[in-house]
Amino acid sequence: MRAEIIAVGTELLIGQVVNTNATFLSEELVGIGYDIYYHSVVGDNSERLKELIGQASQRSELIVLCGGLGPTEDDLTRDVLADYLKEPMVLDPEGYDKIATYMTRSGREMTENNRRQALTIQGGQAIPNDTGLAVGTFYQAETTSYLVLPGPPRELKPMFYHHVIPLLKQQLPQTDQLYSRVLRFFGIGESQLVLELETLIHEQTNPTIAPYAGDTEVRLRLTVKATDETTANEMLDEMEEKIMSQVGDYFYGYGEENSLIKETVKALQAAKRTVASAESLTAGMFMSALGDVTGVSSVFNGGFVTYTNEMKRCLLKIDSALLAQHGAVSEACACAMAEQARLLTKSDYGVALTGVAGPDKSEGQPVGSVWIGLSSATSGTQAYHFQLQRDRQYIRQSAMMRAMDLLRRQVIAENHD
Amino acid sequence: MRAEIIAVGTELLIGQVVNTNATFLSEELVGIGYDIYYHSVVGDNSERLKELIGQASQRSELIVLCGGLGPTEDDLTRDVLADYLKEPMVLDPEGYDKIATYMTRSGREMTENNRRQALTIQGGQAIPNDTGLAVGTFYQAETTSYLVLPGPPRELKPMFYHHVIPLLKQQLPQTDQLYSRVLRFFGIGESQLVLELETLIHEQTNPTIAPYAGDTEVRLRLTVKATDETTANEMLDEMEEKIMSQVGDYFYGYGEENSLIKETVKALQAAKRTVASAESLTAGMFMSALGDVTGVSSVFNGGFVTYTNEMKRCLLKIDSALLAQHGAVSEACACAMAEQARLLTKSDYGVALTGVAGPDKSEGQPVGSVWIGLSSATSGTQAYHFQLQRDRQYIRQSAMMRAMDLLRRQVIAENHD
Numbered sequence: 001m002r003a004e005i006i007a008v009g010t011e012l013l014i015g016q017v018v019n020t021n022a023t024f025l026s027e028e029l030v031g032i033g034y035d036i037y038y039h040s041v042v043g044d045n046s047e048r049l050k051e052l053i054g055q056a057s058q059r060s061e062l063i064v065l066c067g068g069l070g071p072t073e074d075d076l077t078r079d080v081l082a083d084y085l086k087e088p089m090v091l092d093p094e095g096y097d098k099i100a101t102y103m104t105r106s107g108r109e110m111t112e113n114n115r116r117q118a119l120t121i122q123g124g125q126a127i128p129n130d131t132g133l134a135v136g137t138f139y140q141a142e143t144t145s146y147l148v149l150p151g152p153p154r155e156l157k158p159m160f161y162h163h164v165i166p167l168l169k170q171q172l173p174q175t176d177q178l179y180s181r182v183l184r185f186f187g188i189g190e191s192q193l194v195l196e197l198e199t200l201i202h203e204q205t206n207p208t209i210a211p212y213a214g215d216t217e218v219r220l221r222l223t224v225k226a227t228d229e230t231t232a233n234e235m236l237d238e239m240e241e242k243i244m245s246q247v248g249d250y251f252y253g254y255g256e257e258n259s260l261i262k263e264t265v266k267a268l269q270a271a272k273r274t275v276a277s278a279e280s281l282t283a284g285m286f287m288s289a290l291g292d293v294t295g296v297s298s299v300f301n302g303g304f305v306t307y308t309n310e311m312k313r314c315l316l317k318i319d320s321a322l323l324a325q326h327g328a329v330s331e332a333c334a335c336a337m338a339e340q341a342r343l344l345t346k347s348d349y350g351v352a353l354t355g356v357a358g359p360d361k362s363e364g365q366p367v368g369s370v371w372i373g374l375s376s377a378t379s380g381t382q383a384y385h386f387q388l389q390r391d392r393q394y395i396r397q398s399a400m401m402r403a404m405d406l407l408r409r410q411v412i413a414e415n416h417d
Numbered sequence: 418m419r420a421e422i423i424a425v426g427t428e429l430l431i432g433q434v435v436n437t438n439a440t441f442l443s444e445e446l447v448g449i450g451y452d453i454y455y456h457s458v459v460g461d462n463s464e465r466l467k468e469l470i471g472q473a474s475q476r477s478e479l480i481v482l483c484g485g486l487g488p489t490e491d492d493l494t495r496d497v498l499a500d501y502l503k504e505p506m507v508l509d510p511e512g513y514d515k516i517a518t519y520m521t522r523s524g525r526e527m528t529e530n531n532r533r534q535a536l537t538i539q540g541g542q543a544i545p546n547d548t549g550l551a552v553g554t555f556y557q558a559e560t561t562s563y564l565v566l567p568g569p570p571r572e573l574k575p576m577f578y579h580h581v582i583p584l585l586k587q588q589l590p591q592t593d594q595l596y597s598r599v600l601r602f603f604g605i606g607e608s609q610l611v612l613e614l615e616t617l618i619h620e621q622t623n624p625t626i627a628p629y630a631g632d633t634e635v636r637l638r639l640t641v642k643a644t645d646e647t648t649a650n651e652m653l654d655e656m657e658e659k660i661m662s663q664v665g666d667y668f669y670g671y672g673e674e675n676s677l678i679k680e681t682v683k684a685l686q687a688a689k690r691t692v693a694s695a696e697s698l699t700a701g702m703f704m705s706a707l708g709d710v711t712g713v714s715s716v717f718n719g720g721f722v723t724y725t726n727e728m729k730r731c732l733l734k735i736d737s738a739l740l741a742q743h744g745a746v747s748e749a750c751a752c753a754m755a756e757q758a759r760l761l762t763k764s765d766y767g768v769a770l771t772g773v774a775g776p777d778k779s780e781g782q783p784v785g786s787v788w789i790g791l792s793s794a795t796s797g798t799q800a801y802h803f804q805l806q807r808d809r810q811y812i813r814q815s816a817m818m819r820a821m822d823l824l825r826r827q828v829i830a831e832n833h834d
Contacts, residue, residue, distance in 0.1 A: 011629055013453040015444025016638075019436055022458070027432030036430045037465060041439070041456035048454060055472075070630070071608040102806055113608055131808050154632075154811070212433060277722075283708025284701025287722045291700025292810060294776060302728035304721060305694075305704045311719035311762060345728060359711060393709060 001172060003034040004060045006052055008068035008077045009151060010043040021066045021149075021156055027212065028160060031223060032168060033178040034062060044074040046083075053084050057144045062168070067151030069134035071113040078137065078148060082121045085141065089119040092126035095135035102133060121148075127163045131155050138167055145171065161257065179232035180207075180223040183240065185250040186260050186405050190218045196246050200239075207239050215394075216401045217260065252408065260401060261289050264408040268299035268349075271415035275407060276345035277303040278316055278337040280328060281355040281370060285400045301345045306337070316340040327363040329354050331371055334383035338373030349411070350375035351403050352383075357392045370399045374406050378414055418589060420451040421477040423469055425485035425494045426568060427460040438483045438566075438573055445577060450589050451479065461491040463500075470501050474561045479585070484568030486551035488530040495554065495565060499538045502558065506536040509543035512552035519550060538565075544580045548572050555584055562588065596649035597640040600657065602667040603677050603822050607635045613663050617656075624656050632811075633818045634677060669825065677818060678706045681825040685716035685766075688832035692824060693762035694720040695733055695754040697745060698772040698787060702817045718762045723754070733757040744780040746771050748788055751800035755790030766828070767792040768820050769800075774809045787816045791823050795831055 005025050011017045022039045029036055037060065042048050049068075056063045068077030082089045095118035103110045117134040120126040124146075127136030132155035137148040147164065149156045172178075185193060190213035194201060197220075201209045207224035222239055226232035244251060253263040268275060277286050284305045290296050306312040309323050318336045326332040334352045342350025355370030356362045368388040375381035386402055388395045422442050428434045439456045446453060454477065459465050466485075473480045485494030499506045512535035520527045534551045537543040541563075544553030549572035554565040564581065566573050602610060607630035611618060614637075618626045624641035639656055643649035661668060670680040685692060694703050701722045707713050723729040726740050735753045743749040751769045759767025772787030773779045785805040792798035803819055805812045 010627070012440075013443055013456065014447045015440045015442070015453075016629055018440045019456070023429075023432045023435045025432070026430055030431045037460065037462075038469075039430065039436070039456075039458035043454060045454075052455075072611045072628070105804060105806065108609075111608070111612070113612070131811070152632075154808075210431070210433065279701070281708075282705060283717075283719075284696070284704035284722060285708070287701035287724075288699065288705050288813075291698075291702070291722075291724065291774075291813065294809060297724055300700075300724055302722040302724040302732065303701075304732075305701060305708075305719040307704075307708065307714060307717055307719040314762070315719065315721075345731070357708075392711060396705075396708065 001034050001062060002060045003029050003036055003062035003064065004038040004040070004056050005036065005064045005066070006049075006056060007039070007041045007066050007151075008044065008049060009041070010074070012041045012067075013043045020153060021151065024153065024157060025064055025066070025160070027221070028165070029062075029064070029168075031178070031180045031221060032165060033172050044068060044076060046076055046080045049077065049080045050084050053081060060144065062145050062147065062171070064147045064149065066149040066156060069117065069136075069148065069150045071111075071117055073113075075116075078119055078121065081137075081139070081146060081148060085121065085139065085146070087122045087124075087139075090122045091115070092118050092120045092135045094128065095120070095126060095133075099133050125167075127159060127167075129155055130158050130162065136163070138164070177227070177232075178223055178225055179229060179236065180221055181236045181240065182254060182256050183220045183222070183243065183251060184217060184253050184255075184258060184260075185220070185247065186217045186252050186401065188218065188247060188250040193218050193220070193247060193250075197243060200242060204239070207235055209239070209243070216398055252405070260404050260408065262293055264404050264411070265290065265293045265296050265299060267408050267411040267415075269295070271411050273348040273411060273415065274299050274301055275349040275351060276301050276341045276347040277351040277353070278341035279303070279305050279353045280307060280312070280337070281357055282353045282396050282400050283307055285396060286351060286353060286403055289400060289404065301347050303341050303345060312337065316344070327365075329356055329363055329365050329369055329371060331383040331385070334371035334373030335375070335381045336373075338375035338383070339381045342375045342377065348377045349407060350381075351407055353399055353403055355388075355395070355399055357395050359392065368395050370395070370402075372399065372403045372406060374403075374410055376410060376414060379410075418451050418479060419477045420446050420453050420479035420481065421455040421457070421473050422453065422481045422483070423466075423473060424456070424458045424483050424568075425461065425466060426458070427491070429458045429484075430460050438568065438570060441570065441574065442481055442483070442577070445582070446479075446481075446585075448595070449582065449586060450595050461485060461493060463493055463497050466494065466497045467501050470498060474558075477561065479562050479564065479588075481564045481566065483566040483573060486534065486553075486565065486567045488528075488534055488550075492533075495536055495538070498554075498556075498563060498565060502538060502556065502563070504539045504541075504556075507539045508532070509535050509537045509552045511545065512537075512543060512550075516550050542584075544576060544584075546572055546576055547579065548575050553580070555581070594644065594649075595640055595642055596646060596653065597638055598653045598657070599671060599673050599675075600637045600639070600660065600668060601634060601670050601672075601675060601677070602637070602664060603634045603669050603818065605635065605664060605667040610635050610637075610664060610667070614660060617659060621656070624652060626656070626660070633815050669822070677821050677825065679710055681821050681828070682707065682710045682713050682716060684825050684828040684832075686712075688828050690765040690828060690832065691716050691718055692766040692768060693718050693758045693764040694768040694770070694820075695758035696720070696722050696770045697724060697729070697754070698774055699770045699813050699817050699820075700724055702813055703768060703770060703820055706817060706821065718764050720758050720762060729754065733761070744782075746773055746780055746782050746786055746788060748800040748802070751788035751790030752792070752798045753790075755792035755800070756798045759792045759794065765794045766824060767798075768824055770816055770820055772805075772812070772816055774812050776809065785812050787812070787819075789816065789820045789823060791820075791827055793827060793831060
């Protein structure tokens with residue numbers, strides 16, 4: 001089945017927004033068995049959009065349109081598709097109720113523009129938007145199906161995972177069933193992972209192995225064509241075993257919506273242990289990342305951001321002499337911070353981050369020099385040094401993720417039985 | 418002048434690589450006066466690429482092709498364009514010498530595939546590649562020009578900056594100089610802003626006004642066509658004044674690379690004031706956002722993450738009776754947290770965030786109920802309530818940004834003279 005993606009929005013054409021939706025949708029569509037032959041981007045212009053829909057309809061069985069479902073008059077994707085299909089637009093009652101409730105709660109008047117976000121196309125199926133207001137649409141014409149999705153990735157992604165994939169799977173011929181499994185790795189770069197698995201990646205056709213590099217991690221997507229789920233799982237298990245024997249040390253979890261942070265929280269929950277932290281370099285990013293996980297309050301108490309040395313003394317009671325002798329970016333300071341974070345909050349684990357984010361050196365240490373302290377109530381305190389590269393933002397992010405991984409490994413190691 | 422971008426590569430179509438080249442090229446081309454109407458992506462397939470070049474040639478005066486100049490047989494962009502233009506390919510002697518030298522230095526044999534990277538199109542102009550081996554091409558046909566660039570951004574960008582821009586500037590009429598200005602707003606939604614400025618946006622053609630919604634803010638880009646910078650600035654000033662008279666309350670700063678957080682840090686720096694915070698709901702996100710700004714250490718000391726009530730008592734010394742009587746998500750608790758954060762860190766301002774991130778209610782309060790406390794050494798302590806919508810991540814992010822804005826306004830108001 002051929003699919004193509006049309007992203008709509010002048011902001012894409014003038015280079016203000018990167019078309020990450022096309023990347024996301026492609027990976028997901030390929031994962032369930034579509035072949036993608038084209039991506040297009042067109043501005044908020046009815047004539048050009050309609051012409052492109054016409055062209056795409058000649059060559060693809062599925063056309064995914066994303067963007068242009070907002071409340072302004074620029075947002076015309078739905079209107080243009082309805083016009084092309086010669087169908088009227090109709091109000092989705094559930095979508096409308098959601099918008100009405102939202103407006104009432106925000107104390108605002110419902111305008112005609114707000115109402116437009118609940119419009120779908122007659123003969124089509126409304127797709128609920130769990131994280132936003134614009135309703136999606138799935139419309140099946142004779143030879144081509146049309147899928148209309150909102151532009152913001154935070155709305156498009158959950159809509160795709162939870163509502164679109166089940167819909168599309170029904171469209172695909174039963175013999176072509178594809179099953180896929182995502183393995184997630186941290187602490188190894190994409191090129192290194194590909195090098196280690198070179199033979200497998202190149203010789204393997206069923207399942208196929210495709211690597212995807214994220215900001216601080218790598219995912220491998222295994223995709224297998226099989227007649228049923230049991231056979232598929234057996235084939236995937238076998239391939240996974242081969243992969244694990246080579247790079248299993250870096251593996252941390254499964255699944256597209258998973259993350260190293262979620263796995264860390266899961267490990268703490270399974271072990272019934274709590275964590276606190278003291279952050280200098282990352283200024284709260286580690287704790288904020290934990291706070292993003294639903295249900296984290298059972299394992300996370302709180303902690304300290306001690307950006308200055310004065311705060312390290314005053315909030316964490318770190319000895320002035322230690323700071324004077326070793327400096328803030330040091331093994332000794334990372335250990336003291338981690339231990340104090342743990343003790344002062346009565347937690348089972350304490351994590352500390354201190355380092356040089358840049359752009360300038362600090363205390364004679366180079367940009368990217370990072371110490372991570374990890375204190376455990378059962379096995380004492382240790383610190384780990386990393387020399388990270390790139391810019392301030394990446395150094396902070398990468399340090400936070402490394403601290404998360406150290407904590408996760410420690411929790412699993414100590415609570416194995 | 419109309420331009421469009423065609424990116425070539427199967428890795429883009431299966432979602433392994435994000436098409437950041439289109440974003441980069443668009444911004445640069447718009448900056449020198451081109452209008453971009455289309456982006457396309459096509460795989461390493463001659464037939465589909467040739468068809469797309471044909472379509473694009475009907476509608477654009479400049480077609481930028483990027484990717485598919487590598488040494489493998491998949492890389493066919495140059496061949497397909499030569500075929501479309503009915504021109505033979507010719508060897509660029511300088512490009513060839515560079516490849517030959519490189520191969521000799523690496524101790525490798527020169528293959529036919531290596532040699533192909535030095536091919537350009539007869540009648541066209543070779544564009545040197547300062548950071549790679551594949552030669553670019555600029556070819557002017559009667560109504561359309563074709564630009565062929567390598568795919569890797571580290572080759573494409575320097576080639577564009579150093580060799581392409583000078584070439585293209587010669588193509589453009591001198592009267593078409595474009596100047597733009599970005600105004601940033603917080604606290605008003607895109608639809609509301611567009612509604613307020615409806616007449617201006619629709620009636621205005623020079624400058625044009627384009628709204629861009631971010632996650633928690635809106636930008637307006639004013640773009641003016643003028644003969645020189647002075648005239649452009651006068652026209653932009655005049656339009657800005659009209660905009661400000663209607664939505665100036667929400668304006669916070671200028672520029673594409675600016676942010677509400679940077680402006681808050683700037684206000685603190687100008688006033689020589691420091692801030693600390695106590696975070697429950699956001700678990701460190703407010704402080705981490707500050708930490709992302711270079712040079713923030715002069716105005717930011719640190720603070721507390723008090724996720725549980727126990728931590729509010731233990732780290733912030735908040736009265737158990739207060740928590741029992743009012744609960745953690747309350748005006749009283751937000752005020753106490755803000756004041757304690759300020760006093761315990763000896764800062765000029767204290768900011769507190771407490772609320773219900775969801776997915777479940779807490780203490781009988783609905784998801785999205787947020788109290789932000791703001792304590793000032795000079796004007797006392799106050800708390801502000803917000804009822805936010807959407808998911809956990811958005812509620813936390815949005816609360817953090819509102820706290821940032823409250824702080825920024827307070828700092829500016831108190832340090833005006």
